[in-house]
Amino acid sequence: MNSQAVNFGDWQCPVCGGTEAAPAFRRNTGGLRPTADNFKPSAEHFGSTASEVLRCTACGHGSLATMPADTMVMEAYEDAADPVSLREEPGQVATAERALADIERFATPGPMVDLGCWTGSFMVAARNRGWDAVGIEPSDWARARAVERGLDARKADLFAHGLPEKSFSLVVLCDVLEHLADPRAGLGVIAGLLKPGGALYLTIPNAGSPLARALGRRWWSVLPMHLQYFTPASLRMALESSGFSVRSSRSHAKAFTARYYAERLGGYSPQLARGVVGLVNAVGMSNRMVAPNFGDRLAVIATLES
Numbered sequence: 196m197n198s199q200a201v202n203f204g205d206w207q208c209p210v211c212g213g214t215e216a217a218p219a220f221r222r223n224t225g226g227l228r229p230t231a232d233n234f235k236p237s238a239e240h241f242g243s244t245a246s247e248v249l250r251c252t253a254c255g256h257g258s259l260a261t262m263p264a265d266t267m268v269m270e271a272y273e274d275a276a277d278p279v280s281l282r283e284e285p286g287q288v289a290t291a292e293r294a295l296a297d298i299e300r301f302a303t304p305g306p307m308v309d310l311g312c313w314t315g316s317f318m319v320a321a322r323n324r325g326w327d328a329v330g331i332e333p334s335d336w337a338r339a340r341a342v343e344r345g346l347d348a349r350k351a352d353l354f355a356h357g358l359p360e361k362s363f364s365l366v367v368l369c370d371v372l373e374h375l376a377d378p379r380a381g382l383g384v385i386a387g388l389l390k391p392g393g394a395l396y397l398t399i400p401n402a403g404s405p406l407a408r409a410l411g412r413r414w415w416s417v418l419p420m421h422l423q424y425f426t427p428a429s430l431r432m433a434l435e436s437s438g439f440s441v442r443s444s445r446s447h448a449k450a451f452t453a454r455y456y457a458e459r460l461g462g463y464s465p466q467l468a469r470g471v472v473g474l475v476n477a478v479g480m481s482n483r484m485v486a487p488n489f490g491d492r493l494a495v496i497a498t499l500e501s
Contacts, residue, residue: 203249206260209378210429210436213253219424220248220412231274233419236313236370239462242412245419254432257402257424262376269333269352271420276336279455284316286450286484291320294396294494298365299324301442301496302394307365310353310385311374315341317367318348326365331356353381356388363388368397372430373416373423382437389499395439397495398447399425404491415462416491427493439497447494450486 207214233240246261280287294317304325309317312330314337321328330348332338341348351357353371366385375381385395400416401407403426407414417424425433431441453475461468475481 203260206249208251208254208256209258209376209423210256210425210433211251211254213251215252216249217252218247219250219257220417230419231271231276233271236277236280238418238420239459240419241415241462242417243419244417244421248417248424250424251429254429255403255426256429256432257426259422262422265376268374268376272333272352273335275334279458280314280337281340283451283455284314286452286455286486287314287316288320289484290448290450290486291317292324294398295320295324295326297443297494298394298396298496301498302365305364306362307367308356308358308363308388309367309369310356311368311371312341312346312348313337315344315346315348317369318346319344321367322346329358331358353384356384358388360387361390364390364393366393366395368395370398370400372397372399373421373425376422378423379433379437382433382439386438386499391499393499394442395434395495395497395499397497399430399493399495401446401491401493402426403428404446404489406489406491413463414491415459425493430493430495434495434497438500440500441495441497443494443496445494446488446490447492448486448488449492450484452481453483453485454481456485456487 203216245263246259248257249260250257306327307321309330312318312332315330318328318330330341330346331351332348333352338348338350366388372378402424434441457471457475458468460471
C-alpha cells in the first residue's frame, strides 16, 4: 500500500468525509466499465475496477476515485443473470440458516425485507424459520427465479423500494453495501424501514483483513461492480453515524460446492481452474458442500438505536 496522502480533486470519502487519500494499489486497476456480465455473482475479473481505488488517510476506507454513472450501473443490474447461482442455491440456503440462527439472538421472527435478494435463498431460509419475508431485486432474471420459488420478490432498488416505513423487524443486506456509490445514504434508507430497535444483518468483503492486504489488487473481491472497500473500522463508523449499534461482527464463510470454488480459480488462471475442477470431479467431490473461512468477509448484526 502507498501511504502518501494526496488531494484528488472533488473526491471525498463516502464514510468520514475526508478529502485526502492515497492510491490503494501499487498500480492503477481502472478501466473496466460496469456490464451485466461483470455484475453477476460468479464474475471472475479479479483485480479490475471501474476506476482507480483510493484509500482515505483519515479512516482507512477505500472507494473508487470516480463513480460510474447511476444509469449504467442500474442497466447492468437489471440485465445481470447467472445460471451458476441456481446450481449453488442449496449452499446459499444453508449459509442463510446459519446466519438466521445468529440473528435470532437479537430479533424475533417477524416482518423482514431482503434488499438485493437475488434468487431468494435467504428468503427461503427465513420463511422456513417463521419470518414474513419480502425481497427487493433489480435483476429481472434473479427476481423471476425468486418468484418461481413462491417468494414475494419485487422489481425495485434500494432507493426506490416502495415499502412502508418503520415496518420491518429485520433488514437483510447481503453483499450490497459495497455496490453503492453513497453507502451512508443507503444506510439511511434502511434505518427508515426498520421499527425502533429493529436489526440489520449485512455481509461484506473485508478489505482490512490480512488476506486482502496481502493480495492487494489481486484479492478476489477487487471487482468491477465493487465501488466501496470497507474495513471493520470504516463499516462500524458508517453504521454508528447512521444510528446503528453494532451487536455482532465476525468473519463469514459462504457454503458452495467444491466445484464452484475450483471454478473461481479461473479469475487467476483458466488452466489452473480446469485442472482443479478435473481433480474434484475425479475424486467425487464436485458437489460436496464446503465453507472455507478465509477471514476476508464480515457478517455484522446491528440494531437501530431507539
